[in-house]
Amino acid sequence: MFGADKGKLESSDKRLNGSKLHIGIVQARFNETVTDALARACEDELRALGVADDNMVRVQVPGALEVPVALQALAETTRYDALIALGCIIRGETYHFELVAHESGAGVSRIALDYQLPVANAILTTENMEQAIARQTDKGRDAARVAVEMANLMEDIG
Numbered sequence: 001m002f003g004a005d006k007g008k009l010e011s012s013d014k015r016l017n018g019s020k021l022h023i024g025i026v027q028a029r030f031n032e033t034v035t036d037a038l039a040r041a042c043e044d045e046l047r048a049l050g051v052a053d054d055n056m057v058r059v060q061v062p063g064a065l066e067v068p069v070a071l072q073a074l075a076e077t078t079r080y081d082a083l084i085a086l087g088c089i090i091r092g093e094t095y096h097f098e099l100v101a102h103e104s105g106a107g108v109s110r111i112a113l114d115y116q117l118p119v120a121n122a123i124l125t126t127e128n129m130e131q132a133i134a135r136q137t138d139k140g141r142d143a144a145r146v147a148v149e150m151a152n153l154m155e156d157i158g
Helices: 032-048 064-076 096-115 129-157
Strands: 023-028 056-061 082-090 119-126
Touching (some): 023 064, 032 082, 032 119, 032 129, 056 064, 064 096, 064 119, 082 096, 082 129
Parallel strands (some): 023 082, 082 119
């Protein structure tokens, strides 16, 4: 939702320190110009939060429906403190949009719950390309911040 109040977490908060974290990113190639921009913004923000390039791994899959299985494969390695899902689903003229949006979202959530591993979901679901482009940078950054914050929170809880 445009203008949503996300709440504030000060950048000095230790939950936004990614210096010790390992982050896995799964990027869908479908609507690649948008997902490439999501990935750039996400990786730039991860670096700004202290995540070393050597501690980031990005894999690509064909589309949003394939994202959960790649997330699962990364989760099973137990090398990552958090994962990030990147994709872009744009509404078309058929029911396919709803199917892909629902199933990819449910799969991403299932991985997080099954593996007790934070998964930041930045699979955009938009009405058109203009909406996707308007969101690509902010949502990429948001995903990085969510992954780092949640990885640190889970460490504190555990």
